[in-house]
Each structure stands twice: as structure tokens, then as C-alpha cells.
Amino acid sequence: MNLQQDFQLPDLHSIYLISGRRAMVVHADDSIIRFETELYNRTISLEPVAFRTEIQSGEIRLLQKMPFNKELQAFSGMTEKQEKAHQRKLHYVKFFTKHCGQNLPRHGFEDLRHKAAALINDPSPFGYVQMSKHCKKYWASGQSETSLIGPQQMFGRRASRLSEEVHDIIATCINEHYLQPTRPSLQHLTRIIRGKIIELNSGQYRTRPLQIPSYGTVCAAVDRVDDFHLTSRREGVYIASKENKRGRPIEYEQRIGARVEADTQLLDIMVYHEQFGIALRPYLTALIDVASRCVIGWDISFSHPSAPKTLRALCQAMVASPDVETRAVPETLIVDNGKEFVNTNMMSLSKDISILYRQASPRAPDQKAFVERVFHTFNQQFFHALPGTTKSSPAHRGDYNSGAEAAINIFDLRRLFGQYLSEVYHYGKHSTLECSPIEKWRELGRQVPPRTLTEEEVRFKSCIRMKCSIHHGRVKAENMQWEGPGLPQLATRLKSGRSNLKAILLIDTNQIGKAWVQDPTGKSPLQEVTNTLPDFYHSLSLAEIKLAQKLRKTESNGKANDRDRSSLDLAVSRLFREVAEVANGGRGKKEARKLSKVVEKFPSDQPVNSVSSMTNDSNRLQRQISMSLEESDEADHLTGALDITFEQDLPKSAERKMKKIYQQRSES
Structure with missing residues (x-):
């Protein structure tokens, strides 16, 4: 057969596949055949002889033959x-x-x-x-x-070349093989998908074979997988949340108390304790108002994070004070999931005062980033400038012996920190606010005055009520006794009635030294009573004294006498030293909570074990702190702004320690 005679020119507007592209015949004569491609209207010209050769070899295939009409x-x-x-x-x-x-x-x-x-x-x-x-x-x-x-x-629009079944196979293979911690390569994933489709096509009842996707199609399907889902499957939800939450600003209202963040952190300083002669790192619980960046409540003590410690800071923040301007009742309180915040006392107090209690997600400190940042500011500006500082890390501390250099007691540290807040931090310019926190506080306070409470309104929020009888002018509860001048008269009045009524004792769970006796008939006002234990114990919380009593009973095999104060002293001392081991060992808040659920051991504002020579020792300690301030480049501005003085006597142990430090300074 003569192919030259049988060959015919293609019809106009017929669709051919040339080099993988759809093209339409736009011109055909004996000299040239011109095609126009689908994309960009590109023209392909071929001679009739070349066109015939390409048709015979299969390089050009006829897709559809159709004239220009309604079709x-x-x-x-x-x-x-x-x-x-x-x-x-x-x-x-x-x-x-x-x-x-x-x-x-x-x-x-x-x-x-x-x-x-x-x-x-x-x-x-x-x-x-x-x-x-x-x-x-x-x-x-x-x-x-x-x-x-x-x-x-x-x-028109190009239809999808792959069926829905193929897309489902790709999605299944990605979910089962690619979203795994082993992280297989895309080439390996493509081979798995190809093998799966080939296996399905070889089935007995498969009438229409599935098309095998290309490597680019598989890559495009992987790119459509959500980043959060990909990371959570491979590394866990925590890592995925951490990687996909950067750059999110925390929204809050410009109003005092609208958002208050609270947290407890170990301070970068060793504080000397006079009673037992050891150095400890205290804990700071702080509440910060986000809108103004002002600290509205704080508590420094040796105790580990606990409910009484947090209650003290919260009550301090809510009670109006003539000496401190920055006080407000929080509208929303942001806390973490520690037991010092998530407990019955805190929940009931927040409910009574109408505080919205919000817990941050576990292991998400950025959800309360403002209070986390202010702890860094306190350490850098204040605590690192004092003798006994531990710095932020062992590398920064170097050869400095923090325990040996510790000379400040807990009372002086509280007073100096309060002075730092009122004279330095609140009046320093804040980079974000572009003004000082106290100026922002006053500006917002003029718009909406903050809500505060009186001391009487929050006094009994943390108290427990017990019914007890009055004997010899004292009331007894929890193996302790309280006495007051008005108790004998109240006992006589209660016994005179027909029914033998019992008085109601209100014990402050944060400090056992504070208690009140209430007349059940309501005919007399509350009477304040004092614990008969020495003043040393008055600052202990109810949980601490119970733990000490339990420890004393265990050591004495159940034969302990409630009147034996020496055994109780030894039990408290042992608890305190165990807490010191945790603090010095750096095991953190989690281990501290496991050790005991106790809180501040000796937070009393009353001086203990004073010596008579106050003037010389106070001046010597003041010079020591001034020398540390002058040597610290981070806190040069504090030397003139903070007037460091000590209003109470130094203990003998602190005196001996200061003599040793002063002698070493003189020799060097």
C-alpha cells in the first residue's frame, strides 16, 4: 500500500497530543501544518511528511476530531x-x-x-x-x-487525572507511613503508594485499573498536610504546640485588675537563718497586674510553694493600704497547675470574692509570660546585687561561695525588696509601656478606679471554724491552746444558760498565732486570742504545725507529751533542715512539693535572738552590701536609689559570719 497516496491532511480544529501537550490544528495545507497548544497559545509548525512520520511512530496521537460547529x-x-x-x-x-x-x-x-x-x-x-x-x-x-x-x-478547566480512590490511597499511606517518628523519605513513600496501587490493579475483579501517581503528585499531597498535625504525630502535641504558637500576642484589657498573673519562683540568693545557722534560698510569690506591670502582692519566705503562701500574697494584694498605692482585687487571675494555686482554699476564696480563676496549660509558661519576665527583672536588678547571690547559673557564679557569703536574714530581705519595689521598680521606665508602672497605674486608675477590700472583709476568708469549750481562760484545739483576757467572762456567760453552748474558734490557717473566739449567741463581739506557744511558732501555718506534731509522735513511738516543747522544737528543726536540703540541692519545686506540703517556716515579722550591739554590726553589714552593689555592673543604678539600712539587731551567728567576711575582704 502506498502511504503517500493514503495520507490525508488533518481536519481543522482537531485535537492532537504533541509532546504531552494538547494542541489544536489551526492551519493545514500541502506545505505546512500549524498547531496551537493549550497553554499560552504557542504555535507548532510541521511539514506534512514530518507529521505523517510522527503519526506512524506514535509521537503524535489524535485525541479528538471535531469541526468548528455546535459540537x-x-x-x-x-x-x-x-x-x-x-x-x-x-x-x-x-x-x-x-x-x-x-x-x-x-x-x-x-x-x-x-x-x-x-x-x-x-x-x-x-x-x-x-x-x-x-x-x-x-x-x-x-x-x-x-x-x-x-x-x-x-x-476549559482540566479535570483531575486521578480518581478519588487514588487520592484516598495516598492519604492513607501518608497517615500510616510518613507521619511517623522514623520520618521516611518521600521516595520511599512514593514506592509504597505505587506498590499498593499495583497490588489493587492486579485484583481479579478490577475492571478499570487505577492510575499510578507521580512523585510530584505525592509531594504535593504531603505539602497539604497541616504542620501542627505533622509535628504532633512525629514529636507529640507539646512540641507541636510549642512550635506553632510563636508570635501570638496575649490580649488583655487596659484596666487595673483585668488580668493578673501569679507564680512562685526560687530566688537567686542565699538567705541566712538565725535560728538554725544555715543558709537557704527563699521563694517569692508575686502577683503582677498586666495592664500597668505593677506588683500588687508578694510574699518572700523559706517555704516551698503552698496554699497558705499564695493566700498571704493574694490577701495582701486585695487589702487597701495607706502606705502602698498598688492594691487591687483581680478580675481574672492566671495561675499554673501547681498545688499552691489549685486547691480548695484558693478556689473558695476566689469564688467568694468573684475572681475568675484561670489555669494555664501544663508546661506552657508563655501563657503567663508577664510574671515570668518580671522574676527575671527582679533577679537581675536586685537579688544579684546582694551578698550571697547564686546568680542565674553556675557559669555566671563562678568561684563565688554563695552560702559562705550569705549575711542577710529573711526580715531584711523583705524590707529591702519592698523598698526596691516602691522606690526603683515602680518608678523606673518600662520599655513596653514607655512610662513607669506607677504612672500607668495612676492613668488607668483615673479611668476606672481599682476595687479593693478592707482587712475585715478578708480576715476570716482563710480561717477554719471549730467548736470548743473554754477551760481556765483558754480554748484548746489541734493539740494547741489559745488564751485571751475576755475568755473567762465568755465562759461564765455560756455556762449560765440552760444549754451548755460551746464557743466558736476561728484559726487562721496561714499563721497559727492569729485566732478569734466568737460568741455563739452573738451578744458579744469577736475576741482576739493568742497562741500559748512561743512567738517562734506563731508564724507557722496550721499544716506545718500538724506535720511537726506528727513527726514528733513518730519519733517518740506515740509517747510524746503535748507539753514537751523540746521535742516539738526538734521536729520543726528536722523539717526545716529537710527543706534546706531540697533548696540547696536544686531539686526544684516539683521535688519540694513531694517532700512536704509545708510552707513558710519562719515568716514572722518580729525580730528574734537580737544582740545589743546593733549600730556597729548594722553599719558593717551595710558596708558589705554597698561593696557588693558597687562591684555589680548590673545594679549600679541601685546604689543611689536604694537606701540600705537595718532597723533590727543582728544575731550572734550573723555577727560572726560578718566578721569572717569582713576579715577576708580586708586581707584581700
Whole structure:
């Protein structure tokens, strides 16, 4: 058979596949065959002999043979409106080609334009620029009518080449193999998907084989996987949350008390304890108002994080004081999940005072970032400038012996820290506020005054009530006794009635030294009573004294006498030293909570074990702190702003320690 005689030119507007691209025949004669590709209207020209050779070899395949008629309109996806617009373009292009050839002149264009518009009654004919664009396309394509059809109208939207079943297989393989901690490569994932589809295609009842996706299709499916889901499957939800939450600002209202954050942290300083002669790192519980950055409540003590410690700081923040301006009842209190915050006492107090209690997510300190940042400020500006500082790390501390240099007791540390807050921190310019915290506080206070409470309103919030009898002018509860001047008269009045009523004892769980006796008949006011234990015990919490009593009973095999004070002293001393081991060992708050649920051991504001020579020792300690302040580059501005004085006597142990430090300084 003669192929030269059997070969016929392709029909116009037929669709062929050339080099993987869809192309339409726009011109065909004995000299040249011209195609127009789907994308960008690119032209491919072939000689008839070359076209015949490509057809025979399979490089060019006929996809669809269709003339330009109503069927082409359905193929191209053109609507009736688009078809009218196309016919309008063809009318103008053919009219100008007939009268001007393949050259569109500017001179006389207006007359020709109006003549062409009059033939079809077009009120708005094309301008010169638009007409020139359409004519160039028409002439460049060999006067093909399809050249005036846009590529989107000509070929429409390309349908998905993969079936839904293939997409489901890809998603399943990604979930089962790629989202794993082993992190397989994309090439390995692609081979798994190919093997899965080949296995399905080889099935007995498969009538239509599934198409195998390419490597690029698999990569595109992996890119569509959510980053949070990918990281959470591979490394856990905590790492995913940490990596996908950066840059989120914390929203809060510009109002005092609208958002208050609270936390407890170990301070970077060793404080000397006079009673037992050891150095400890105290804990600071602070409440900060986010809108003004002012500290509204704080508590420094040797105790580990606990409910009484937090209650003291919260009550201090809510009670109005004539000496301290920054006091307010929090509207929303942001805390972590520690037991010092999540407990019955804190929850009931917040409910009674209408405080919205919000807990941060576990291991998410950035949810209360403001109070975390202020602890860093306190350590850098204040605590690192005092003798006995531990610095922020052993590398920064170097050879400095913090325990040997510790000379400040807990009373002086509280007084100095309060002086630092009122004279330095609250009056220093804040970089974010662009003013001092106290100026921001006063500005917000003029808009909405903060809510405060009186001492009587919060006095009994942390008290427990017990019914007890009065004997010999004392009331007894929890193996302790309280006495007061008005108790004998109250006992006589209660016994005179027909029914033997019992008095109601209100014990402050934070400090056992504070208690009140209430008349059950309501005929007399509350009477304040004092614990019969020495003043040394008055600052202990109820939980601490119970723990000490339990320890004393265990050591004495249940034969302990409640009147034996020496055994109770030894039990408290042992508890205190165990707490000291935790603090010095650096085991952190978690281990401290496991050791005991006790809190501040000796937070009393009363001086203990004073010596008479106050003046010389106070001046010596003042010089020691001044020398440390002058040597610290981080706190040079505190030397003049903070007037360091000591209003109470130094203990003998602190005196001996200061003599040793002063002697070492003199020798060096």
C-alpha cells in the first residue's frame, strides 16, 4: 500500500497530543501544518511528511476530531454569551482583513470601524488598540477562527487525572507511613503508594485499573498536610504546640485588675537563718497586674510553694493600704497547675470574692509570660546585687561561695525588696509601656478606679471554724491552746444558760498565732486570742504545725507529751533542715512539693535572738552590701536609689559570719 497516496491532511480544529501537550490544528495545507497548544497559545509548525512520520511512530496521537460547529462549542465550554462575543470579534477581524489586508492603518480607521459596526448594529465598536490585538492574533494563526478564543474558553478547566480512590490511597499511606517518628523519605513513600496501587490493579475483579501517581503528585499531597498535625504525630502535641504558637500576642484589657498573673519562683540568693545557722534560698510569690506591670502582692519566705503562701500574697494584694498605692482585687487571675494555686482554699476564696480563676496549660509558661519576665527583672536588678547571690547559673557564679557569703536574714530581705519595689521598680521606665508602672497605674486608675477590700472583709476568708469549750481562760484545739483576757467572762456567760453552748474558734490557717473566739449567741463581739506557744511558732501555718506534731509522735513511738516543747522544737528543726536540703540541692519545686506540703517556716515579722550591739554590726553589714552593689555592673543604678539600712539587731551567728567576711575582704 502506498502511504503517500493514503495520507490525508488533518481536519481543522482537531485535537492532537504533541509532546504531552494538547494542541489544536489551526492551519493545514500541502506545505505546512500549524498547531496551537493549550497553554499560552504557542504555535507548532510541521511539514506534512514530518507529521505523517510522527503519526506512524506514535509521537503524535489524535485525541479528538471535531469541526468548528455546535459540537466545538460544547467541547470548548463556551456559553451563549461567549459565543456571541466570539462571532462579534470574527466580524470585525474579517471586515478589516477584506478592506485592509494584513495591515491595519490608523488613517481612515474610524470610518471603517463605523461601517463595520453598522452592519451588525453594534453601538460600541472596538477601538484601534483592541482591534489591532485581535487582528494580529488572527493573521499570525493563518486566519484561524479559533485564535480569537481564549485558552480557558477553548479547553476549559482540566479535570483531575486521578480518581478519588487514588487520592484516598495516598492519604492513607501518608497517615500510616510518613507521619511517623522514623520520618521516611518521600521516595520511599512514593514506592509504597505505587506498590499498593499495583497490588489493587492486579485484583481479579478490577475492571478499570487505577492510575499510578507521580512523585510530584505525592509531594504535593504531603505539602497539604497541616504542620501542627505533622509535628504532633512525629514529636507529640507539646512540641507541636510549642512550635506553632510563636508570635501570638496575649490580649488583655487596659484596666487595673483585668488580668493578673501569679507564680512562685526560687530566688537567686542565699538567705541566712538565725535560728538554725544555715543558709537557704527563699521563694517569692508575686502577683503582677498586666495592664500597668505593677506588683500588687508578694510574699518572700523559706517555704516551698503552698496554699497558705499564695493566700498571704493574694490577701495582701486585695487589702487597701495607706502606705502602698498598688492594691487591687483581680478580675481574672492566671495561675499554673501547681498545688499552691489549685486547691480548695484558693478556689473558695476566689469564688467568694468573684475572681475568675484561670489555669494555664501544663508546661506552657508563655501563657503567663508577664510574671515570668518580671522574676527575671527582679533577679537581675536586685537579688544579684546582694551578698550571697547564686546568680542565674553556675557559669555566671563562678568561684563565688554563695552560702559562705550569705549575711542577710529573711526580715531584711523583705524590707529591702519592698523598698526596691516602691522606690526603683515602680518608678523606673518600662520599655513596653514607655512610662513607669506607677504612672500607668495612676492613668488607668483615673479611668476606672481599682476595687479593693478592707482587712475585715478578708480576715476570716482563710480561717477554719471549730467548736470548743473554754477551760481556765483558754480554748484548746489541734493539740494547741489559745488564751485571751475576755475568755473567762465568755465562759461564765455560756455556762449560765440552760444549754451548755460551746464557743466558736476561728484559726487562721496561714499563721497559727492569729485566732478569734466568737460568741455563739452573738451578744458579744469577736475576741482576739493568742497562741500559748512561743512567738517562734506563731508564724507557722496550721499544716506545718500538724506535720511537726506528727513527726514528733513518730519519733517518740506515740509517747510524746503535748507539753514537751523540746521535742516539738526538734521536729520543726528536722523539717526545716529537710527543706534546706531540697533548696540547696536544686531539686526544684516539683521535688519540694513531694517532700512536704509545708510552707513558710519562719515568716514572722518580729525580730528574734537580737544582740545589743546593733549600730556597729548594722553599719558593717551595710558596708558589705554597698561593696557588693558597687562591684555589680548590673545594679549600679541601685546604689543611689536604694537606701540600705537595718532597723533590727543582728544575731550572734550573723555577727560572726560578718566578721569572717569582713576579715577576708580586708586581707584581700
